[in-house]
Amino acid sequence: MIDEILERVQDRGITKADALYLSSLSSQELFHLADQLRREAVGDSVTYVINRNINFTNSCIGDCAFCAFRSDTGYVLSEEQILQKVQEAVEIGATEICIQGGLLRDMMLDDYCGMLENIKSNFAVHIHAFSPMEVFHAARNSGSDIGDALKALKNSGLNSMPGTAAEILDDSIRRKICPSKISTEQWVDIVTTAHRLGIPTTATMLYGHVESFEDRINHILLIRDIQQKTRGFTEFIPLPFMAKNNSLGTLAHRENSIDDIKVHALSRILLHKSIKNVQASWVKLGVKLAQVTLLYGVNDLGGTLMEENITKSAGGTAGEYLSPNDLEGLITGVGRTPRRRTTLYELI
Numbered sequence: 001m002i003d004e005i006l007e008r009v010q011d012r013g014i015t016k017a018d019a020l021y022l023s024s025l026s027s028q029e030l031f032h033l034a035d036q037l038r039r040e041a042v043g044d045s046v047t048y049v050i051n052r053n054i055n056f057t058n059s060c061i062g063d064c065a066f067c068a069f070r071s072d073t074g075y076v077l078s079e080e081q082i083l084q085k086v087q088e089a090v091e092i093g094a095t096e097i098c099i100q101g102g103l104l105r106d107m108m109l110d111d112y113c114g115m116l117e118n119i120k121s122n123f124a125v126h127i128h129a130f131s132p133m134e135v136f137h138a139a140r141n142s143g144s145d146i147g148d149a150l151k152a153l154k155n156s157g158l159n160s161m162p163g164t165a166a167e168i169l170d171d172s173i174r175r176k177i178c179p180s181k182i183s184t185e186q187w188v189d190i191v192t193t194a195h196r197l198g199i200p201t202t203a204t205m206l207y208g209h210v211e212s213f214e215d216r217i218n219h220i221l222l223i224r225d226i227q228q229k230t231r232g233f234t235e236f237i238p239l240p241f242m243a244k245n246n247s248l249g250t251l252a253h254r255e256n257s258i259d260d261i262k263v264h265a266l267s268r269i270l271l272h273k274s275i276k277n278v279q280a281s282w283v284k285l286g287v288k289l290a291q292v293t294l295l296y297g298v299n300d301l302g303g304t305l306m307e308e309n310i311t312k313s314a315g316g317t318a319g320e321y322l323s324p325n326d327l328e329g330l331i332t333g334v335g336r337t338p339r340r341r342t343t344l345y346e347l348i
């Protein structure tokens with residue numbers, strides 16, 4: 001049976017039944033297979049990007065049950081504060097600025113575009129910004145359709161988008177954990193429209209709350225199916241749920257480190273020949289566990305970040321910044337070759 005499944009893995013035709021079978025294998029078998037496929041897909045290099053996160057506001061009209069970042073007495077960064085943060089990032093060699101924020105009731109598409117234009121007119125950096133939920137919010141507030149909103153953002157300097165707000169792409173789960181967020185269909189529509197317009201995105205999955213293992217498999221296979229149509233995803237990033245300071249925390253079932261490694265390993269296998277890059281989020285997993293995932297399917301450690309507010313407010317303790325030296329030490333520590341990259345995985 002495993003040989004037949006491996007043929008389908010190579011043909012990008014793995015089925016849900018195959019995925020369920022694979023998830024019933026022993027951890028050693030699953031992890032070994034993920035490591036083999038990682039080597040076949042990307043060799044022994046492990047990549048990272050020098051970037052900076054900017055969360056321009058923590059005020060939000062949303063009601064996500066997993067969110068510990070939103071605040072009723074929140075801040076909104078001024079244009080000058082944003083430019084100052086970009087300046088600091090550029091000075092330490094950042095090639096990417098990652099911008100996401102809460103949903104401000106009156107924030108219009110022009111405001112999002114203005115933020116991009118302001119940065120682009122001062123700095124030659126790649127702007128990786130605005131989740132599909134933020135794009136939806138900007139379009140809705142301004143009476144624009146999604147395609148026109150994305151075109152306007154791209155014309156203002158948007159280079160790529162985080163594929164966040166995906167959580168678990170199943171509406172029965174979304175009704176429980178993020179009832180006022182965009183639906184599965186809307187997320188898929190925004191992401192595929194972005195890809196069609198030449199805006200690459202990442203793909204993410206928030207796991208370890210109320211979803212089942214089968215829900216995770218459905219999510220990963222949906223991402224695979226989108227990728228086979230658009231080729232617009234740059235990487236897949238499993239994001240473990242952080243349970244502190246939010247109402248979902250009491251219901252969550254994030255199990256243990258083996259479960260975390262299993263999610264990353266299975267992602268590598270199910271996405272083989274579709275998405276080459278599987279990223280570990282060191283800020284959520286913790287630095288040590290992120291390093292371990294490099295042995296079982298992961299080939300990217302994401303960014304240096306410089307600043308991190310969302311995970312920290314939900315109990316994350318991994319810190320806000322890892323220097324290039326720190327990241328390279330983690331990578332060489334497992335016998336692999338560190339490579340700095342751009343947001344779009346060109347090696348530097």
Ligand code: SF4
Nearest residue numbers: 060062063064067102
């Ligand atoms: S996750 Fe984002 S959209 Fe949801 S409440 Fe928090 S800040 Fe708002």
